[in-house]
Amino acid sequence: MTLSPLHSAALPANHLTENAYLACVAGEPSGDMLAASVLQAIQESSELAGLKTRGIGGPKMVATGFEAMWPMETLAVRGYVEAIKQLPAILSVRNALIKELSLHPPKAFLGIDAPDFNLGVEKKLKAAGIPTIHFISPSIWAWRGGRIKGIKESVDHMLCIFPFETAIYEKAGIKATYVGHPLASSIPMVPDSSGAKAKLNIQTGNALVAVLPGSRQSEINLIGPGFFDAIAQMFIQYKQGIEFVVPVATPALKPAIQAMAKKLLEQHPGIILHLLDGQASLALEAADVVLIASGTATLEAALWKKPMVISYKVPAITAWIMKRQAYLPYVGLPNILAQEFIVPELLQEAATPQALATATLNWLDKPQEAARLKERFTEMHQSLLMPTGALVAKVIAEIIND
Template sequence: MASSAELSVAVVAGEVSGDLLAGRLLGGLRAQLPGARFHGIGGPNMARHGFVSDWPLERLTVRGLFEIIPRYRDIKGIQNQLREQLLAERPAVFIGADYPGFNLGLEMQLKAAGIPTVHYIGPQIWAWRGGRIKKIIKAVSHMLVIFPFEEEIYRRAGVPVTYVGHPLAEMIPLQPDEAAARRQLGLPEDANVVTLMPGSRMGELKHNVAAFVGAAKLLRQRDHSLRFVAPMAGEKQRQYFLELVAQAGLRDVEIMLTDGQSHTAIAAADAVLVASGTASLEVALFKKPMVIAYKMMRASWEIMRHMGYQPWIGLPNILAREFLVPELLQNAASPEALAEAMWRQLSDVPGRLRLVQRFTDMHHSLLRDSAQESAAAVMQVIAASSTRL
């Protein structure tokens, strides 16, 4: 293998969650390749390890099937430019951090040209679009997966695979400190706290905020002592949240908005109303009761609701293989239904204790040194490629 100073490693993360995953991996990889050039497309977590983003992460971030249409030309142009750049550069490895719609197509072309490719994390072919395994076989030299059951799926398909654990399981303590989180937010330690997490993307906020805040209003009518907290991903999201609340006529609902601090807001909560996605897994790792809800553009929903293979969409329920917590989707996610489901989560003390144990077991199953495990797998791919040269 060439010295690390002569190597380049290309990485693409298209969303905040991918930046988190890739940041962990690059942290482990930097120790192995101290002089290597890390570049591609990524965010602040990756930048902490000397990564240089050739395009802003925000140029790729989009949600939904139809929402991508007006952005397609720009995103496709970036993909084409990056492909030509990497074919000329020939990095030691290309790592696609999630974002399969963009990365798998790029990986297929790079792998065909002899550039080894690693995909981190495995696309959820167990949930929908299982036919993508054919493309994955052509595109991916090595797959890194974050859920234990995924390893066998890719192994059966003939795709080299390593289970590396979920980075969130390392970041979140096994026994979160609720009292400390409340002190940090300036909340009384004996307060009744509900955290609202309608999403970090603008599209998620557009479709979820009115229902989430409407549910908060109904809950406050049941229990005037309830405190509501909503972490904001940035100033743009904060302003849009407030705009949507005003449009819905819900300005009278008192909600503490925090700048980031999503983990603190979850740790402080008695229960969480959360949009489906990685955030629901974070709530589970904090051992909190929750209601999972999600709304999206109607056209996207009509297509996607027929494409799933499983009865669950929330990661805690998928991992448990049962409805551990309620899921209310699209039209079912009305303020009234969300408030009723949240009230049951707040009131069911024995159920809350059972959830703590189930979520603790789930936490242990996902706990690995993901930075070291993923970096070791990438180093094996680089070594195998250099041996063949």
């Protein structure tokens, strides 16, 4: 039976000891962002008053009072080839974490996304009797379903951010609760694009293209050059009346992106290019159209109601493995949620600079199609709008106080 945080019986006053804590692990910037609202809700929960939080996380989690025992950068890799290169460091952190949590058991463990890392930790902790909660379901609905058995061995309670996921877990005998998506609560239903453009000093009347090549170094290396070449192609076609904004996800990515920007501006000195330190949300709110790497950011772009082109590149071996495992035809979250290609996806060899530029500018040339897409994104936003942080905190309180 699924725990329902909205209809549960009244909980007893919390009986947490002074040293009681919740262990949490987030492995990348998107997980850091998703976890921050949850940690804030934990602080505001009367059932969890005094509960400390510690583990692996990023700056947004730390800002809520979270104690980061290890930095999350070690875990921020995507793809089989990339993970193999980082495997020794990842295993070292995982073994140290499991040892620490075994010596000083938390009241529960909350894994935020990062399934390749967190499910292994959760399996060990669950076997040791520590309740395990996983926030953000692995994409078992996008890949062949063999992982569900391993998830059942690892996770006591799955927190789902998409409404269709709970039925999958209930069928497999895993407790699950739909909690909505935190981004849906943090992004307004109607963006203030004009206000955002003013903050970025975009010239009145100019079209603005937001370009987001990813949040990992491997993504910048593989995707960045093609995206910057696509900027050049868009500039050549438009000449005037167009500007570009590139938010740099983390300081570590800045040198590589600055080098690409410098090369671009040397070849095309007339391009108006804005590099931002972070501020992806501002860039997306301001944009008229978005060229974006596949990942959580595509959902954020959809919630900002932005027409987009989704692209991705991974090493050839990784692409071959992923192609054999996948059974959905889509990789972008907006298309997965819509169950159809409502925005273009250009992957691997198809992601040429010319193709990316043409597909991106196509949205500017077809305002009626862009308007219909915004209506679809508004419906999507409404379906994901829940008090996510409070619902997650309620489930944690039920489990800890059970």
